[in-house]
Structure formats: structure tokens, C-alpha cells
Amino acid sequence: MSDNNGLNISRRRALAGIGAIGVASAGAGVGTSAYFSDEESFNGNSLTAGELDLKVDWEEHYNFPQIYGFDDPTDGLDVHRSEPESSDEYVAMPDPSDPMVWVHEDDLVDYMSNTSIEAFPDTDNDGEQEVEGSNFSNGEFFDPCKDGADLPDDLERDSTGIGRTDNGDTNNGDGGNNPLVSLDDVKPGDFGELTLSYHLCDNPGYVWIIGDHSYSEGEWPELANKIQTVWWYDDGDNVFTGNNCDEKLYLADHYQGQRDPTLYEVTINNGNAVTSELTSISKDKFAGTHIGTSPDGGTVYMVAEGEDELAVYDYDSDSLTFEPIDVGDYSLGQITQAAVDTDGTLWIGSTSDYLFEIPDPENPVVTNRLDVDINISGADNVFASNGQFYLYTDAGNMLHAVDLLSGNTMEVAELETGEDLTGLTIRDTGSGSLLGSVTGGTELIEFDLSGTELDRYSLSGDLTDHGFGDMATGTLCERQIRRSTLADDLNALQGGGLQLDDLGLEECFMPGFTRYIGFAWWLPTDVGNEVQGDSIEFDIGFYTEQCRHNDSPTGPSSPDT
Template sequence: MTDEDFTLSRRKALAALGTIGVASAGAGLGTSAYFSDQETFENNRLVAGTLDMHVGWEEHYSDWSDDEDDGLEGDVTMGNDQPVGLPTQDSSLISVNSTADARQFLNNTETDQFPNGTDTFDDAGTMNGCTVLPDSADQSPVIVDLDDVKPGDFGEVTFAFSLCDNPGYVWMNGGLRSASENGTNEAEADDPDEEPGTVELLDEVQTALWYDDGDNLQSGSGGAGGTADVVIVMDTSGSMGGSKLDNAKAGAKTLVDTVGDDVNVGLVQFSSGAGAVSDLTTSKSQTKSDIDSLSAGGTTNVGAGIDAGQNLLTDDTRGARSGVNKVLVVLGNGQSSTGRSEATAAKDAGTTIYTIAYGTGADENLMEDISSPPKIDDGSITDDDQFAFISGETDISGVFSGIGGRITSGEEVFFQGSLREALTALEDPDGQGVPLEGNVPAGQAGGTGRDCFDGQGAVHYVGFAWWLPVDHGNEVQSDSATFDLGFYTEQCRHNDGGGMNSEQVDGGA
């Protein structure tokens, strides 16, 4: 179901692969042959880049079976009479009394995920998607395969995708394969909403598409939500010397480039102690210059770094703003006896903490414990992995980019309507589908138009939900519909995001 485009440019590339220059000079007769000089430029190489999309998914289905409310603290009710709505917050079919209950409900209704195994779909957001997610969705079985849908049922699929090597524009696409009334029984024929020759299921099933943060729950806020003060808290202890610090610097600068114009970014370094290096500012060049100035030495005091970062987030003389989301992005490489109490205090003050356990020497348990949301002894919140990341040197830029994307983009619902309307939008006469907003400004990646998606393995999520409201019944009896969902990507560089695809998703995609 994945369309992958490998066209690298609208123009043919020409290059001179090598030149040889010869010069001679002499004085007197017959001496020029003794004086010569040759400058040779050998083994010139021109290697084409790649654009490769990796995709995975997780599916949920609720048919009101007895085990769907297992482990919930409250009740599941029909309608929107409780704080958290499902399958979407604004157009809820059912509701529960807390986010923790919503996550437990989704766990109870999970039907399948791809990939499975040691590196599961749930791990994808904390790792390099080019490593975890499969290269082709054709390896997976059918996602939605239901033959007895009733009013009040709903389902949700969260897609995860990554671009590998080059930034690209991405579209979500799809199309209707077939639809049938499969005859008309007596009850269906008697329903006043029944229209002969019309597959009402396509019109009565409602759908929503949104940018998700990986938890399969359309919560409306989407983590930090787009306007934020963000402090990068960087480990600069002695174990960070050499290429490890250089690569971490490159990753941190990727985050600075990824976040939007409404995000102020500051910088704190910590080793044996900690201190602010850069005030909160929208000047990307200044923050990146300060990142480049970092050097390694000393021991690892994570707690001091968190305290310094939190202090910067609350200091209005150094760029801190009131009424915006507060975020710490903490990278740690070594073991530390501090950090937990300092992180708890910061989170109690409303700060969201993303953590990166960087390299083989990192204290992964500590970094998970101090990430948001905080662990609760009774286990009612167990979603720490949404905020804790494990990274090596090679994928650190992708991890930073993914965190930047979460900070910048909320869980915006970008389409809502009937299944028929959704498939019409996804088919799109021009063949691309619904354009998705990326996490990298097009100009930064060599293109124009809407934002592109980075090509460094950051994992991005799109949620697709469907539900059949309870005020529809007999007119949809025995109706069936088969449809495709997929993604299409084109390189960002030299393109404007208008799309070049001339083929829609087909049965073999």
C-alpha cells in the first residue's frame, strides 16, 4: 500500500568527471621538453542520493466486548459526557474519564500491529524509523478487515512512517476498490433512509485523519503544541569527547532548525556542574553557534542540568515567556546519582521533559524515569516511552528532529467527514492524495512550498479513525466496501510540493 517515488529531480544532472591540465615552459633552444608540470584530479565520483519510505501501523477495533473496560478506573459511556472522547476528542462516539483510561482502553482494543517482534511498532518512536519500520507495507496483511460492523462500533489505525536519506514531501492517499449493497433484505428495504443502488455504508461511516504523537489517541493538544520555550540540556562530561559530542551538537542543531517560529530555544550544558550557555531566543543562528562552542570534560550531574534548564525556563530576563508550554530536552551519556527529584520538581511545575539516553554508557533507566509523564506507583500512567529515546551516534540527528516535530506540531485533525468523502479526498484527481505538513522548512531542504519531512529516520505519525454512529442502522445492513490506504513521497530539493505522481494507489500498492 506504500507508493515510493525515487525520481531525484525534474532535470537531468550533468557534471564534468575529471580534468587534466598540462603546462610547459623553457629558456633557450630545445629545452621545453625538459620542463613540464601535470595537475591531475583523479577518481571523481558522482553518486545519486536515495529517497526511501518505511511504514508501520497499529490497529484498534471496539465492538463493545466484555473485556474492553478491563483495568479502567472509570466507566466507558456513549457520547461525550466525560473528559476524554474516542475515537477523536472533538467528535467522540464514546468517552472515558481520563487519559490514562483512554490509553488502557486502546490497549484493550488493539487487534494487530506491524512490525511485531523484538522491535515492535511501539518502539518505533524512540528509535530510528529506517531501522525499525519495514521498507515496504506490502509485507503486511490487510489492516482493516471487518465483516460484521454494527452501529456504535469504531476502529483506529495509527500509521508510522520515516523517510531515509533525503527530505521529502509526503501525501496520504488511497481509494475505493469496490462497494456493494450485497442485496437488500426486508429490514433494509423498509428503512426510510434506504436508497436503492446506493451503498449507504460509505455515507454513514464517519472518519477523521490527524497528526498523532504516537499514542494512537487524538488528544487535541499534541504534546507541547507549537508555541513553547524549549531548553536543550546537553551532557558535556568527559565521556562525551570526540565524535560523540560532535554528533550530538549536529543533532541539537537539527532540533533548532526543526522547531517553528513560535518556539524559543535555549541551551544548558552540564558535567560536574551546570550552567546556561544560551538565552531563550528565536535566533537559530545564535543558538547553533552556542551549541558549536560546547566542549567536554568532568563528570555527569544530570540533576544540576535539569535544575539549570528549569531555571532558564522561568527567567523572564533571559527570554522566558509566560503562558507558553515549557519543555526540556535532556541528553545524557553517563551514569548519574541525581536527576529524579529535580525532574519531578520540574514536571510538577508543568514542564514536559524529553530525554535521550545517548550511547552505550547512558543510564537508560534514569533517562526513562525522568521523562514525561512521571511514573506513578500504581501504574496508572505507563506511557514514559513516548518521551524517552535511546540513541547511538549515527541516528542522533533523527531523534532530535523527531522531538522537534513533536514540539512544533499539535495533534491537528486535518480531515473529517464520511468514508466516501475521505476516499474522494485521498484519491485526488492529480494522484497525490492529501498533502501532509512536515517538520522541516522547505527552503532548508532545497525546496519551496509547504514543510518537508526530514530524511534522517525521524518517525512521524498519522491517525485514521472510523466509526458508525448509533443513529444509523438498517439502511447499512449487508453493505460492504473495500478500500486502499497508502503514502506517497517526493524529494523536497528542486520541488515545490505540487507533486508529480501520475498514478493513484492501486490494488497492488
């Protein structure tokens, strides 16, 4: 249970769903349909079939919302159509490798708000998604298995409840509903983005993106060949930051007050975990420390184990500063873990089984306390680049997924080696396998989401024996699924679909997780009159198939599905 006191909860913490979309036209609307199985039950007897239920929520953006009666999204903001001379502080959109605009990072939140044209759930009908409110089934926050969209029924507009936005984008003018992406006046330089939050309820399932169209090879409207696309595993902010990132790993070490807490950078190389000392803190000041890093990996936040204090290490300047933590009415107790989410919020856990939320670690103020439903006294936690929060406990050597709305946890896997871990991180910039430091040991162990050991690395360099402490992922990078044209996308999706995976490791998705698929499209500025009057009609959606007793799923191309 959360002590949130009315604070806003970011979209990425909403539980999620799965659904169907359509994309762009330069003269006509676009069709849409959904493909998935739902509930079957045998009631009144002794058997009830388990559910394999898919739910969805979404938020869509368009760079020219004026066509639907919105204001100019760039008014008062630092937005450029050509690359600024100093672009380090700008976000290139919609695809960093082929941007249409550059938005200053300080204006990104406002720009995304201004370009949001529809969402589900949209309780105040402003085109942006809301996940808190009394309209939801539990009277507090969005529960996807109860409130999430089932398609196509929930494509209906709803301006007063918890459904879809009702505006010029969603209303076809005749009282009917438009597809999720329905553009009838696409111009060169236009772009849009849609992020779907998808959620499996009740049982594990394999998941595919699928599509259908009626065009023969070589007969695509020219618009479909000219529209560029990129798909990625999003972290919930609707912005593709690219996947050209270098791995950066950190490890903090201390030993029951017998040696100074020390921060190391870790490089995996030829079976070794090579450690390089970065900084240390006197054991008289910090008896121990647990760490989380900013999403870009440039700042490490070192939380004192027994004090309400935070040490901030800046990697580029090799500097260390100290900040007191304003705990308000809370008591942190004995800190056991720390991690930073993809928003930059610091979460610290204590032996009291609470997670404390610090939205701005540079100005550390505790704004919320979450009561976790398991013992986390011997544990570490980590965020994946897709926003999923994992927590490892020595009790049962179990990896858990945590819902940051309710504090509820779900067992993911037991580490097959049965070892206690004092630190946990995720490789490949937050999208790969898990890596843990063995308590009181000399090795790091790499394992997957089933708990299977993949590799071991001997500590070498400045640290060769690890007592207690923490690990953290540096740079978090979203993982690209594919980049192509709309025509190639639809051909690929019709031909058996595109199977999704979890952290690049498991194709079977556990229920109860929050997951996001981002999709961006754009019409390059050098496209000419050859696309005038073109329109595209197609279906695109998702398919799931049970995992249990099904080691070789047939997928959506099977005639039985």
C-alpha cells in the same frame, strides 16, 4: 549509545515508515495496495542512484476486539458510553468532538492495550507493537530502514519473527492476509483507529496520502457516507486529543549568578513578546535554571543548573515546591537544557553531552543516560507535538533532530542570522514555527525548519533584557489534517492525494525523522438499518517524490507516477 538497562522504550521513539491501509466494511473484507518508489542502482560502474525508500510500522485498535477472540477491553476499567457528569479526568474517543466512549485517564494505557488487535513489528504476537528485542537486525531495537515494512510483501503474517501479528484479524481464513483494517461486522457505535509511523530513508521527499476506488459519484454504498473519519498528525500514542488548544509559552531567565532565576509567561502580541513574572528562586539556591513543561502546560519543571534538584511550579495554584533528583549511579554535571516529551518524560542535557531521562518528574528519578553524538554544552532542546525532538547548538548555530534510541543526531538547518540562542520553543502548541531567545539580548526570533527568519519580537513587560536560561512550549496539541466521511475522504485522496507537511512549515520531509499519521473511523449510534449488508472496497496508501532539483513536484496525479 543508551545505558537503558532493559527499560521499556515507548513506541513513539521507534524510527518509522510509510505504508498502505484499507478501512471498514459491514459485510466484506477490504482491499489494500501501496504506492511508492524504491531503489534503483547502477552497480559495477561509477554511478549508483540514491535511494528514495519508504518504510512503515503500525498499530491498530478496535473497540470490539472480542470478534477476534480477545477479551472485553472494558473489564475492570472506568469506561462510559455516555459522558460522565465530571468528565475532566476522562479521555473522549476516538474524536473529542464526536466521542463514542469516555475512558478515565488512569485506565487509558490499559484500554489502548486491550483494544490493540494488530501491529508491525509484533515480536511476541500479542497484537501490540514492540520496538526492542534481539530479533531486530542490530540485535537491540527496531531500525526502520532495515526492519521496517515494505508493502505489500510485509502484510504477510509472522508470529515468530519481527513481522506482522498473526491472529484472527490478519488471517483471512484461507491462509491469506487481510488488509490492515478489515472489519466484517460493523455496528453503530463501533470505532477503530490506526496510527502509521512513516519513515523516509536516505533522501528528502515530498509525501502524499493517496487513494483509489471504483465507485462513481453518487454510487457509494451508504456505509461509506455514514462512517465518520478524522486524520491527524499523531504523537505516537494512537489517541487524538484534539486541536482546540491555546498557545502557552514560558521563559526562564538568569545571569551568571547575578540575579535570581525567574520564570515568566510569554504572550506574543503586536510585534512584542510580553513577559509576566510567575515565580523566582533565590540565586543562592539555584545559580541558574532550565525548564520543561508538562504536556498540558500546567506544570513547569525548573532544573537547577549545578545541583541535583528540581523545582516544580504549578500554574493554577501559583505554587513552587522542590524535589531532589535521584541520580542513582549517574552524575548530571552542569545542566544546559531541559524539555518534556509528549509522554510527560523529562529530558535534561549537560555539558558532558549526555541526555538524562526522568520518566516521572513529580518523582524525579534518572533511569537512563543517552550519549549524544554532538557537543551540547551551549544548547537548548524542545519536543514538537508530533513527538519529534529538536536540539539547537550554538556551535554552528545549528538545529538538529535527535534519535532518542541511539543518541544520533541529524543536522536540520543553520539559523541564517548566525545568532546564539539560549532558549528554544515551538509555537502554535508545538506544531508551528520555532522561537528562540537570543543570548544576552532583548528579542525573540521566530524561524522555520530551513533556518529562515520569519519574525522578531521585542521583550516587554516584566523582562526586557534576557541573559541566559531557557524557553518551553506549554500546551502540546496534535494537529488535525481533515475530518469528514469515508466517502469524501476517498474521493479527495483519489483526486491527486493530500500532501503532508512538517510542523505546518515545510512540505519537503527530511529523512531520518519519526512521524505519525493517525486515522480514526466510527459509525454513529444513530445510524440505522440502511447500512446493513453494505461493504466497501478501496485502496489507500502513500506516495513520495524526491525534493532535490524538484521545486515544483508533480505529485501522484501525474501520469509519469
